[in-house]
Amino acid sequence: MGPTEWTAREEVGVGPWSGEWPADDRYDPDLLAGGDRRNVMDAYRYWRREAIVADVDRRRHPFHVAIENFQHDHNIGTVVRTANAFAAAAVHIVGRRRWNRRGAMVTDRYQHLEHHPDVASLAKFATERGLSIVAVDNTPGAQPVETAVLPRECVLLFGQEGPGLSEEAQASASFVVSIAQFGTTRSINAGVAAGIVMHTWIRHHADLSSAW
Structure with a gap:
């Protein structure tokens, strides 16, 4: 029944x-x-x-998500929840292993998670698997994500709230993308930024007929 x-x-x-x-x-x-x-x-x-x-x-997408965690960023839970919604291959925590899981709303039980002690470890992982690292930050020279073409197999790398991406993270990236802003704030929430860029990948590469 x-x-x-x-x-x-x-x-x-x-x-x-x-x-x-x-x-x-x-x-x-x-x-x-x-x-x-x-x-x-x-x-x-x-x-x-x-x-x-x-x-x-069976149907995960070939993009990974990474976020730096050197100051216990509270946005990581939101990033994990969004990565789960878009069926990301894995979420990589770079820096401290512990993070606040409350924002993940238990989705971390269904999402593959990996830890890297530093950016060099993440970069080694990406190189061994042929993944391009795409850093996300509003820095000079960044390509607008609205017009950039994101690689199908990649790592979308996000920094922490406030300081943004570390110099090591930016140096490890194939290129950097930014998100267009029109108001007064210098930057937007890292969890929101991650959602925007992940959805951009979905628009470029996902088979929308397989969505729920």
């Missing part, structure tokens, strides 16, 4: 499975019995986390 919706407005997700359980090992018996309140697409309701990750892996 399929899932039953919660009747209480404050509940999120679906209640226990109604009727005969599906004979499919992608489904989690605990979720079928107790309901699924997770922040996942309806197509993944009641699925085991490993099954969801495996399904997304």
Whole structure:
């Protein structure tokens, strides 16, 4: 018969499975019995986390996202959540390993994450895999992302809120892109900037017929 919706407005997700359980090992018996309140697409309701990750892996996009984390930037959670929404290959944390996961809204469970102690380590990773590093910062000489052509296989590299990209990060990049601004602020939130550039990649390269 399929899932039953919660009747209480404050509940999120679906209640226990109604009727005969599906004979499919992608489904989690605990979720079928107790309901699924997770922040996942309806197509993944009641699925085991490993099954969801495996399904997304079949259609992940060949762009990676990297963000510097030398001052415990609180935007990393938002970057991870957006990367998950666009099915990025992986998110790379450069610098400190620990970061505030609250903004990720549990999407980090379904998104591949990698850590690099410094920019040199990230650059080595990119070189070994034939990935171009595209740095994002409003610096002199940067190409407007609105007109730039982003490589299909690349690492989109973002700096921290405030100081922006480090000199090492800019030096590691094949080129730098900027985001057009028209107001008074010197820069925009790093999480917002990441979303804009990731969506630019989607517009250039993604098969939109495969979107939810």
